[in-house]
Amino acid sequence: MNRALILHYLLGVEVSSRTLLANKSNLKQATLTKIISDFISWGLVEETGLISKGVGRPTIGIRLRKEGYRVLCVRLSRNYVETAVMDLAGRIYDEDRFEVDSRNELAATVDLIIERLRGILARNPEERFLGIGVAMPGPWVKEQQRLAYFTGFYKWQDIDIGKIMEEALGLTVFVEQDANAALMAEGEFHSWAPSGELVLLVMVGQGIGAGIYSNGEILRGKLGIAGEIGHMSIAYEGIPCECGNVGCLERYASTTAVVERARALIGSRSTSLGPRCRIGEILAAYKEGDGLAVAVVDQAARYLGYALASLTNVLNPGLIILGDEMSAAGEGYLRKVREAMGERVTPTVRESTELSLSSVEGNPFLLGIGHAVVENCIKTPEVFAKAGGEWKRRG
Ligand SMILES: [Zn+2]
Structure with missing residues (x-):
């Protein structure tokens, strides 16, 4: 201690x-x-x-000697995996990203991740690695170390990815729900961290998840799945979701939903976008005022705003931060979210709730999961004595 x-x-x-x-x-x-x-x-x-x-x-x-130790950071998303190395000062090295097909054989995807990490370890034989952090999407049931479900990713809920990676690489693996990991990165850059104010970090990417920071810690709930707002229904007779619910927020406001809707509308109005357009192109077109891009992104912003109004009534946050892919849509998008939210809460609540875009430079998931591993290692400082060399014998 x-x-x-x-x-x-x-x-x-x-x-x-x-x-x-x-x-x-x-x-x-x-x-x-x-x-x-x-x-x-x-x-x-x-x-x-x-x-x-x-x-x-x-x-x-x-x-x-903050530069003397490293952690491996992994972020799993629906269509890609990101990896990086972080030192104790929070500097990121060797950042990489590769596509995975979520509908592929699960074992092949896990093997691919392990192979990438082995490559990093082999390229850095002199470094002392403390452990591996994995930021997971979807409801991560911390106690059971598995996913409750993962929309779009089949069979992922059946495996203990941490255990598989530990056995393959000989390093301790720490898994965290991705929005909670991002919350740790956000906290590094905000003065709210010690204040005790409730902060909601809403990560709007291919899925939607929130990290809830309250009274100096992450609010997790019984199973650890608190903040799974992507599966909160905003339309009780709406679009079915793979989670079993209907009208889930992420079917309306995620980048997956935006891409689907934009592609479906091409041909019905003039736009610079093509039928295979991706989210980056849609958000760039949005900023240039492309009619179709504006229609789909503003609609997604509106749905998110309504969801945030409900959440505000439940949690009464002082600050709501929007991050992940959609935040690249910028101030115009933020304004639309704020307007929609404002329509559905009382003026007093509207005025006392700050809404902003994430200010983290770099990848918040990788940085955050790296910080989570370091925080975890500090609780048992003996890992610093043991770090280095162990993975070489086993790997
Ligand atoms: Zn759902």
């Missing part, structure tokens, strides 16, 4: 000292000295020479 406390503090600063750490932690000098010398012997901490901090004699600086 004491080690975790010191490590947590060192992670948040560039340089500290034994005296400062003793003051911060209230640990006895002898205990602290022992912890620091263990950390130094593991290669986790190093001395930086003399520093002066305010009054008193200069003291020897202590710093966490």
